[in-house]
Amino acid sequence: MLIPEYRDMLAAHKRIQPYIRRTPVRVSEYLNELTGAQLFFKCENFQEPGAFKVRGAANAVFGLDDAQAARGVATHSSGNHASCLSYAAMRRGIPCNVVMPRTAPQAKKDTVRRYGGVITECEPSTSSREETFAKVQAQTGGDFVHPYNDPRVIAGQGTCSKEFMEQTGGLDMVVAPIGGGGMISGTCLTLSTLAPETKVIAAEPEQADDAYRSFKAGHIIADDAPKTIADGLLVPLKDLTWHFVSNHVSEIYTTSDAEIVDAMKLIWKHLRVVMEPSSAVPLATILKNKDAFAGKRVGIIITGGNVDLDKLPWL
Amino acid sequence: MLIPEYRDMLAAHKRIQPYIRRTPVRVSEYLNELTGAQLFFKCENFQEPGAFKVRGAANAVFGLDDAQAARGVATHSSGNHASCLSYAAMRRGIPCNVVMPRTAPQAKKDTVRRYGGVITECEPSTSSREETFAKVQAQTGGDFVHPYNDPRVIAGQGTCSKEFMEQTGGLDMVVAPIGGGGMISGTCLTLSTLAPETKVIAAEPEQADDAYRSFKAGHIIADDAPKTIADGLLVPLKDLTWHFVSNHVSEIYTTSDAEIVDAMKLIWKHLRVVMEPSSAVPLATILKNKDAFAGKRVGIIITGGNVDLDKLPWL
Numbered sequence: 245m246l247i248p249e250y251r252d253m254l255a256a257h258k259r260i261q262p263y264i265r266r267t268p269v270r271v272s273e274y275l276n277e278l279t280g281a282q283l284f285f286k287c288e289n290f291q292e293p294g295a296f297k298v299r300g301a302a303n304a305v306f307g308l309d310d311a312q313a314a315r316g317v318a319t320h321s322s323g324n325h326a327s328c329l330s331y332a333a334m335r336r337g338i339p340c341n342v343v344m345p346r347t348a349p350q351a352k353k354d355t356v357r358r359y360g361g362v363i364t365e366c367e368p369s370t371s372s373r374e375e376t377f378a379k380v381q382a383q384t385g386g387d388f389v390h391p392y393n394d395p396r397v398i399a400g401q402g403t404c405s406k407e408f409m410e411q412t413g414g415l416d417m418v419v420a421p422i423g424g425g426g427m428i429s430g431t432c433l434t435l436s437t438l439a440p441e442t443k444v445i446a447a448e449p450e451q452a453d454d455a456y457r458s459f460k461a462g463h464i465i466a467d468d469a470p471k472t473i474a475d476g477l478l479v480p481l482k483d484l485t486w487h488f489v490s491n492h493v494s495e496i497y498t499t500s501d502a503e504i505v506d507a508m509k510l511i512w513k514h515l516r517v518v519m520e521p522s523s524a525v526p527l528a529t530i531l532k533n534k535d536a537f538a539g540k541r542v543g544i545i546i547t548g549g550n551v552d553l554d555k556l557p558w559l
Numbered sequence: 560m561l562i563p564e565y566r567d568m569l570a571a572h573k574r575i576q577p578y579i580r581r582t583p584v585r586v587s588e589y590l591n592e593l594t595g596a597q598l599f600f601k602c603e604n605f606q607e608p609g610a611f612k613v614r615g616a617a618n619a620v621f622g623l624d625d626a627q628a629a630r631g632v633a634t635h636s637s638g639n640h641a642s643c644l645s646y647a648a649m650r651r652g653i654p655c656n657v658v659m660p661r662t663a664p665q666a667k668k669d670t671v672r673r674y675g676g677v678i679t680e681c682e683p684s685t686s687s688r689e690e691t692f693a694k695v696q697a698q699t700g701g702d703f704v705h706p707y708n709d710p711r712v713i714a715g716q717g718t719c720s721k722e723f724m725e726q727t728g729g730l731d732m733v734v735a736p737i738g739g740g741g742m743i744s745g746t747c748l749t750l751s752t753l754a755p756e757t758k759v760i761a762a763e764p765e766q767a768d769d770a771y772r773s774f775k776a777g778h779i780i781a782d783d784a785p786k787t788i789a790d791g792l793l794v795p796l797k798d799l800t801w802h803f804v805s806n807h808v809s810e811i812y813t814t815s816d817a818e819i820v821d822a823m824k825l826i827w828k829h830l831r832v833v834m835e836p837s838s839a840v841p842l843a844t845i846l847k848n849k850d851a852f853a854g855k856r857v858g859i860i861i862t863g864g865n866v867d868l869d870k871l872p873w874l
Binding site: 268270272273274289290292294358509512513515516518549553554556558559 | 583585587588589604605607609673824827828830831832833834864868869871873874
């Protein structure tokens, strides 16, 4: 297991600079009053493809040597990683093959194709996905870029916290949602060196609380098919992300889907940004555990903004 | 008629600095491709009370001498000016009285009250509003801050374009929505001195096209009760805003409500910001008149972000 280091994150930041945005940090006097904390929101939903995942994807894509780049990249994902990897590959002008379940929303498929990604559909099961992916990879020779359990991806995600600390001048805590743990691992990677006094806190949906249970048990627990409105957080931890979570995360909190939707609407109304349910889990966590955050400078990563505007969860 | 000058705008910017945000400028590769122009969106919806109008309101409020400040400010408005003036007054700790039609949306009344504004309700007619406002002003002695036909307000709104030019390094055109003409006048005030080669273009709903018809006729035409989804743009030009529109605006374009809603959804989806229908009129205009904007560096002011999340116009 190759564990990415701080210097890998620094190299990543230099490498991906032309392809990512230094996203703005938003504040709201209203949300500060409501929570009793001083909140800073890093708007990764403002990346061109709408998610922080472009950082890790771009780091993988632009770190390839020319020979490998010519064969392109490949992944399986039905979410933001698929579109972010396609976007990064398009920027480099190399092929990107994506295996997606045929049941994935049409909008997600459209986005991948808009960025030149080639989709191979599979059945919505792990066995079909693995089989299909193996075939695609054998045919294309594309370099496998895992959505989160990849040192290049984690080093890329870590660049977000570096900017966040520069932009805010320091934070007591950073709260990010946890699914597979890519963003949380990148955050741990960066802050454990850059600001070891800043706590890293993970926020997870109650209905997909495998990271919480893993954290308490001391080993990875993976659920079969969790269901939550926070559809970016369904995947389990893997060895590399477990390394960071088990060593550097201070606490994992869980919140209900109803609490997530309430927090999402508050952010839309008062920060006036369009973001997805997964990104609302940190604010839901802070509202549910006010005492743990009161009086603190708390950074929240708004991880993504790809949501179906015709089906908002509060309507 | 006291016409505000460039130095008034500079003084306003200094005065209001602590109470406003230097709002970020957003870009979208997707919207650039779609329009063939290079678009820059200045997100005034990110002001704390959600609209550019806090600039003019804060300039009026913080420009008062102590004696007048003690008596506070007063206005009539059912929209963003009411909440922005209440917000500015709250920041200075002085009274703010607002006359609003009893039919105004509850959410707007709630926002004014949240900022400590005192509402006196009137019937939804001009005569009732004027009568009620005269009474309130006589009782309180509050200084009347008109929503747009006030040199302090126009000088305040002009600070937006100053930041916009600094942030973008120059633009070929700035497009803003036009209702009473406060933002457009401020834009003209600033750019006619700071960047006289930058064209100021106004975008108006077809269904409230009194500014367009005034511009073509060469004198103010006011409609009685226009109806459009762009509910921030219902009011007519007045002498002061007509001065700027007639002297400095290059063109006024109109678009249908359906085009406005389409543009609004595009902005929500690709810029991922929550903004109101009025703020979508510029993009609707550009999409409808692509040839006029193709290849140009075009600034768009996203004027406000106060919208009922339970009643989105495309649903």
